[in-house]
Amino acid sequence: MGSLRMIFLLSLFAMASQAGLRSQPHEISLTSPSRPQGPIPQPRPLLLHPARTFDGQAMHEGWAVLVEGNRITAAGPLAALSVPAGAEAIELPGHTLMPGLIEGHSHLLLYPYNQANWNDQVLKESNELRAIRGAVHAEKNLLAGFTTVRELGTEGAGYADVALKQAIEQGIIPGPRLIVSGRAIVATGSYGPKGFKPDFDVPLGAEPADGDALIRVVRDQIGKGADFIKVYADYRWGPDGEARPTFLQEELELMVRTARSSGRGVVAHASTAEGMRRATLAGVETIEHGDGGTAEVFHLMKEKGVALCPTLAAGDAILRYRGWDGSPETEPERIKQKKQSFKLALESGVTILAGGDVGVFEHGENVRELELMVEYGMQPLEVLRAATAVNAEAFHLPELGRIREGFLADIIAVEGNPEDDISSLRKVRLVMKDGVLYRKL
Numbered sequence: 544m545g546s547l548r549m550i551f552l553l554s555l556f557a558m559a560s561q562a563g564l565r566s567q568p569h570e571i572s573l574t575s576p577s578r579p580q581g582p583i584p585q586p587r588p589l590l591l592h593p594a595r596t597f598d599g600q601a602m603h604e605g606w607a608v609l610v611e612g613n614r615i616t617a618a619g620p621l622a623a624l625s626v627p628a629g630a631e632a633i634e635l636p637g638h639t640l641m642p643g644l645i646e647g648h649s650h651l652l653l654y655p656y657n658q659a660n661w662n663d664q665v666l667k668e669s670n671e672l673r674a675i676r677g678a679v680h681a682e683k684n685l686l687a688g689f690t691t692v693r694e695l696g697t698e699g700a701g702y703a704d705v706a707l708k709q710a711i712e713q714g715i716i717p718g719p720r721l722i723v724s725g726r727a728i729v730a731t732g733s734y735g736p737k738g739f740k741p742d743f744d745v746p747l748g749a750e751p752a753d754g755d756a757l758i759r760v761v762r763d764q765i766g767k768g769a770d771f772i773k774v775y776a777d778y779r780w781g782p783d784g785e786a787r788p789t790f791l792q793e794e795l796e797l798m799v800r801t802a803r804s805s806g807r808g809v810v811a812h813a814s815t816a817e818g819m820r821r822a823t824l825a826g827v828e829t830i831e832h833g834d835g836g837t838a839e840v841f842h843l844m845k846e847k848g849v850a851l852c853p854t855l856a857a858g859d860a861i862l863r864y865r866g867w868d869g870s871p872e873t874e875p876e877r878i879k880q881k882k883q884s885f886k887l888a889l890e891s892g893v894t895i896l897a898g899g900d901v902g903v904f905e906h907g908e909n910v911r912e913l914e915l916m917v918e919y920g921m922q923p924l925e926v927l928r929a930a931t932a933v934n935a936e937a938f939h940l941p942e943l944g945r946i947r948e949g950f951l952a953d954i955i956a957v958e959g960n961p962e963d964d965i966s967s968l969r970k971v972r973l974v975m976k977d978g979v980l981y982r983k984l
């Protein structure tokens with residue numbers, strides 16, 4: 544019995560060291576070695592010939608792109624490509640070819656608050672119902688050209704995001720590549736749903752933990768499938784219901800250290816300058832929202848290499864749900880402030896990601912965020928970079944976000960030129976993920 548146990552332990556150890564060798568620290572694994580086979584790319588090489596190609600960095604007229612299996616094997620001027628015999632050509636006149644878009648901030652388990660408010664979604668709908676909705680939302684993201692989605696918390700639906708990721712990888716449902724955070728972590732007493740008799744243990748939209756227990760909770764979430772850890776560095780729990788910091792500096796640092804030793808990063812919801820400052824100093828990778836960001840905080844973020852995910856579309860949507868018609872004459876104070884802080888962020892040179900908090904507004908309408916980034920003053924080419932190469936780098940996806948030889952074949956084609964009119968991104972005519980076509984003209 545003793546020797547059997549020793550053999551078992553030794554083989555466990557061997558498996559663990561192999562796994563350690565296999566995984567690059569801090570890069571997201573896009574396929575698990577044991578997964579059942581998902582959809583298979585078509586066997587013939589594909590030659591995509593659009594009017595122009597955005598490669599993740601710049602716009603190129605007259606390029607063509609060759610795809611073999613699930614990889615891009617060549618990209619450049621058509622005359623310079625050696626096209627293998629038997630390749631199938633797809634002509635895309637008037638279209639722009641570009642890397643599959645990457646949604647930087649999504650909640651597949653949520654849907655617009657004007658259809659059902661957040662409290663009701665969290666408290667009244669079963670996780671099963673929410674997961675089925677999530678599957679529909681996943682397909683909408685993919686067909687809208689978002690071939691990768693970073694999930695920022697299930698808001699009370701347990702690990703349904705991990706299940707969605709598995710269902711997509713196994714080819715059970717169509718959907719984008721997912722990077723998921725699971726339940727997310729909040730400080731006790733800070734998060735909702737709120738307003739119940741204290742005797743009730745109300746199911747919360749995230750997992751509460753404090754102090755040393757944060758170590759266990761971070762590890763538990765990792766064990767249950769989180770690719771990264773999301774924390775709420777502040778929340779609306781001030782004496783007058785205003786946003787105030789939640790975790791202490793040392794608590795944030797504890798979570799970052801714990802997650803990092805597993806090769807994972809931490810990202811923080813923060814809308815107050817102090818919450819953003821603490822999270823930045825603790826070593827989080829990205830800050831979500833950042834509405835109350837000051838020039839000083841954005842400069843600190845830039846200095847520490849922390850990126851901002853501004854989620855402009857969520858604030859816009861919520862104010863419209865409250866009755867704003869979108870006209871500049873009646874622009875609410877909160878929108879004016881958001882435009883101002885976004886301007887400060889642009890001026891500071893902090894890395895700006897593209898992520899809208901989709902779920903607060905309709906899945907499939909993800910482009911709304913990119914339109915607002917342009918409207919709030921970012922150059923269209925910078926917005927295109929943010930939604931592709933910049934997001935890919937920030938999310939540790941070294942094989943995505945560019946049209947370049949050797950990269951994974953996540954490619955979309957849109958009608959028109961999104962550099963001239965960002966809303967061209969709504970006219971998605973071709974979607975390819977991992978060499979598989981999900982939408983074709």
Ligand SMILES: [Zn+2]
Nearest residue numbers: 648650695900
């Ligand atoms: Zn969010």
